[in-house]
Amino acid sequence: MSDHQHRHHDEPAAGEEFWDARYRESNRIWSGKANDVLVREAADLTPGRALDLGCGEGADAVWLARQGWHVTGTDISGVALERAAEHAAEAKLSDRVEWQRHDLAESFPAGEFDLVSACFLHSYGDFPRERILRTAASAVAPGGILLIAGHAGGPSWDPAKHADIDFPTPDEVLAQLELPEGGWEVLLAEAHVQPLTGPDGRPGSxxxxxxKVRRLP
Known part of the structure; x- marks a missing residue:
């Protein structure tokens, strides 16, 4: 569910029908590779139960499963989840990943998880991202990790793109989570530049x- 375009905030959040149509626009929307920030920040974690929010076509969930995690991947799009399941089957990891369809504005996977990952969880319209991330924090088991990655501005080839969006800083995201004092440890709060390929095929960023925060035992 990691689309980065924008509509006015007073419009309803995009639903399943919209996202199914979005995914049907091509055979693959995303790169098929796990997000760099997840690979960097989860590589040394002890595998347990993981939750991938807005899993899309499943690259992050499959990568986690390959590292030994038991993963729940969730997305609003049934089309995306079908592709994710195919990805897991091709990797012979279907037994390590469960796929669940959720509109996170309306429902959320049950249970506690040792890792909850929300990488580029953006959507069209009035998407209640802050509330969803607070729910994500409540799903982290004692000793577990919440990892949130997001954009901090427009791409290098169009820096004014999405200028009307307030991209929160890591500190602002931390404040929005409203974590109980003394219950969490901040392991990472940083901005970085992500290399990308522009629409013309040239390197960009x-x-x-x-x-990255850890719930204290």
């Missing part, structure tokens, strides 16, 4: 940020 985009400013991103990441927040």
């Amino acid at each position: 985009r400013p991103d940020n990441a927040l």
